[in-house]
Amino acid sequence: MVVKTEAVVLKTVKYGDTSKIISVFTREYGKLSLIAKGARTSRSKFVSILNPMSCIQAVFYLKESRDIHLLSDASSSRVHKNIVGDPQKTMTGFVMLDALNTAVHTRESHPVLFDHLVEALDGLDRAERSPVNYLIAFLIALLREAGYGLKLDACVRCGGKLDREPLVFESQFGGFACGRCRSPDTTLTMAPNHLEALRWLERPSPEVWSRLSLEPVESLRIVHLLAGHLCRHVPGARRLRSLSLLESTVVG
Amino acid sequence: MLSTSPALESLITAFSRLPGIGRKTAQRMALFTLRQPRSEVEELITALQNVLERVRSCSTCFNITETDPCAICSSSRRNHGLVCVVEEPNDVFAIERTNDYKGVYHVLGGTLAPLDGIGPEDLRVRELIERVEKGMDEVILALNPTVEGEATTHYLSRLLKPLGVRVTRIARGIPVGADLEFADDATLVRALEGRIPV
Ligand SMILES: [Zn+2]
Numbered sequence: 001m002v003v004k005t006e007a008v009v010l011k012t013v014k015y016g017d018t019s020k021i022i023s024v025f026t027r028e029y030g031k032l033s034l035i036a037k038g039a040r041t042s043r044s045k046f047v048s049i050l051n052p053m054s055c056i057q058a059v060f061y062l063k064e065s066r067d068i069h070l071l072s073d074a075s076s077s078r079v080h081k082n083i084v085g086d087p088q089k090t091m092t093g094f095v096m097l098d099a100l101n102t103a104v105h106t107r108e109s110h111p112v113l114f115d116h117l118v119e120a121l122d123g124l125d126r127a128e129r130s131p132v133n134y135l136i137a138f139l140i141a142l143l144r145e146a147g148y149g150l151k152l153d154a155c156v157r158c159g160g161k162l163d164r165e166p167l168v169f170e171s172q173f174g175g176f177a178c179g180r181c182r183s184p185d186t187t188l189t190m191a192p193n194h195l196e197a198l199r200w201l202e203r204p205s206p207e208v209w210s211r212l213s214l215e216p217v218e219s220l221r222i223v224h225l226l227a228g229h230l231c232r233h234v235p236g237a238r239r240l241r242s243l244s245l246l247e248s249t250v251v252g
Numbered sequence: 253m254l255s256t257s258p259a260l261e262s263l264i265t266a267f268s269r270l271p272g273i274g275r276k277t278a279q280r281m282a283l284f285t286l287r288q289p290r291s292e293v294e295e296l297i298t299a300l301q302n303v304l305e306r307v308r309s310c311s312t313c314f315n316i317t318e319t320d321p322c323a324i325c326s327s328s329r330r331n332h333g334l335v336c337v338v339e340e341p342n343d344v345f346a347i348e349r350t351n352d353y354k355g356v357y358h359v360l361g362g363t364l365a366p367l368d369g370i371g372p373e374d375l376r377v378r379e380l381i382e383r384v385e386k387g388m389d390e391v392i393l394a395l396n397p398t399v400e401g402e403a404t405t406h407y408l409s410r411l412l413k414p415l416g417v418r419v420t421r422i423a424r425g426i427p428v429g430a431d432l433e434f435a436d437d438a439t440l441v442r443a444l445e446g447r448i449p450v
């Protein structure tokens with residue numbers, strides 16, 4: 001059957017002399033692979049829109065028996081012209097795609113998560129500073145949608161206020177433990193401003209995300225915390241290999 | 253039917269590993285091979301064997317070659333202070349076809365591919381830095397204008413600039429997402445001429 005849906009391109013692989021196989025996350029049908037015939041020649045109308053992070057309106061033949069479906073038409077659904085060309089934004093976007101790619105399974109539809117991804121990419125495109133904030137916000141949403149949302153309001157062990165340092169992130173309980181009841185062998189101590197940052201970026205309002213100003217090293221620490229949590233809990237999720245590239249781009 | 257011959261089966265498996273060849277096409281190719289005169293099949297075997305034994309990558313530029321260093325790296329008519337960084341040997345063929353470029357090459361072996369876990373250590377980045385440190389006037393970054401290619405261009409320029417070398421990139425005459433290998437010659441010449449500092 002011919003279907004039409006919004007999609008974000010996750011990755012592309014060369015196929016044959018002129019074609020591309022693209023892995024996309026679609027709003028209606030989840031993650032799947034499409035073959036775009038002739039997409040690598042400069043004459044193809046697909047040539048400049050089928051790249052990682054591209055948001056497209058895709059028309060394709062969905063065949064239940066196939067792993068790869070034939071793309072018949074594609075057009076840009078949103079233009080993000082400020083991401084490619086800005087190395088930090090590009091790498092930040094790649095980590096978003098990496099996280100999504102590892103957390104969702106093929107043909108698992110998740111429109112809410114799709115909207116979060118598009119929202120994060122929109123924000124990343126517009127961001128004038130702190131691009132990594134959009135990644136943190138996306139990872140928080142991704143964890144929540146995967147059923148492993150963070151608990152940020154109280155100590156995960158005693159339920160008390162998180163006001164005594166040092167705070168410890170206890171991944172097995174999905175949140176922070178206060179200074180009174182942290183187990184002695186934990187090493188992942190976090191500063192109160194990490195918790196504040198997470199609370200700020202958990203808010204469902206992208207327009208406030210960029211107002212949070214974090215040192216690059218601090219924001220990467222939070223990204224690592226979230227990526228570790230993702231890897232530990234979400235079934236099938238693996239380590240985000242894109243993180244080291246983001247790190248070298250952000251802190252040099 | 254086919255499974256009655258393990259030898260044929262293994263040929264089909266081998267063919268199906270070729271890029272763009274599916275199982276059905278591989279079967280057709282295998283059956284076609286079977287119907288060929290013995291001499292032609294032997295020619296194919298010899299060609300494959302020669303490739304296996306003689307072709308290697310140049311230890312300087314990593315282009316494919318039968319002699320090491322390759323003909324380009326050992327040519328005195330080439331400008332050895334000018335190096336053009338490309339993704340794959342195919343890109344060297346494409347630029348050489350223009351007869352317009354007189355420098356040498358460095359084949360990176362791909363681009364950074366964050367989702368596939370391909371980082372700088374998987375490419376010939378360290379080797380490029382070493383070549384530049386030995387003395388180069390200019391490095392032209394001629395990677396495919398894809399998102400990954402752009403990211404790699406930025407990454408390399410950040411590494412190279414502190415070494416005091418002039419770093420340029422080819423102009424974007426080629427649409428984003430296209431392959432260098434399939435650009436027409438005129439476009440390629442313009443792209444090389446129109447390179448800009450990064
Ligand atoms: Zn407590």
Ligand SMILES: [Zn+2]
Pocket residue numbers: 310311312313314315321322323324325326
């Ligand atoms: Zn060479």
